[in-house]
Amino acid sequence: IPSDIEGAELGITSDGFFEDLDEEQPKKVVVVGGGYIALEFAMLMRGLGSDVSILHQAWPVLEGFDSSIQKALRAQMESDGIHINDNGIINKVEKQEDERLTIHFEDGSQINDVNALIWAIGRRPNTDNIGLENTSVEVAKNGMIVVDDEEKTNVAGIYAIGDIIGKAPLTPVAI
Structure with a gap:
């Protein structure tokens, strides 16, 4: 809301x-x-x-x-x-x-x-309290984790998938 x-x-x-x-x-x-x-x-x-x-x-x-x-x-x-x-x-x-x-x-x-x-306006990704502030992982203004085509973040060895990357905001696809 x-x-x-x-x-x-x-x-x-x-x-x-x-x-x-x-x-x-x-x-x-x-x-x-x-x-x-x-x-x-x-x-x-x-x-x-x-x-x-x-x-x-x-x-x-x-x-x-x-x-x-x-x-x-x-x-x-x-x-x-x-x-x-x-x-x-x-x-x-x-x-x-x-x-x-x-x-x-x-x-x-x-x-x-x-x-x-x-x-039914969508949801903000739940990335606020997962410790990203202790990393250099890039987070967009809308809270989404920025990844490339292979779900790699800007930090080597850290990947992100699902709804928090904003690529496929459809639950069945994101899963």
Whole structure:
């Protein structure tokens, strides 16, 4: 959940998706993100009958995938009634008196009467507390360990694999 958006904690993440949703089918769902997890949740909720909007900012859905897949999936989602907002930048989430949410955007627009806000914006790699500060291993600003094509770091004999290198942020591929 982003720490720089007021009220962001009113949303849920994929971790608690099934536990955190109310027992009733949410009528209006907003999914923030454009990766495969976000799209899976959006399509699941739409398939169950919710009014669904996807919010992601200025990059194509499924960034890093083949462009023909991106275009075809986007067209299918739109034809299925999923609303896609490519440019809305959220600056505040607010709970209404009836417990529904209002999502406010930097341009002054908003989405009202949201029953469920799902943050599916990826995760920061868990590299903060593994002792990298005691090495010369190069770490990018986003926390990813920098490696070459053979997963070698800049330090001889130290390799990194999986999600912490940012090459394949899809769990099955990273494993």
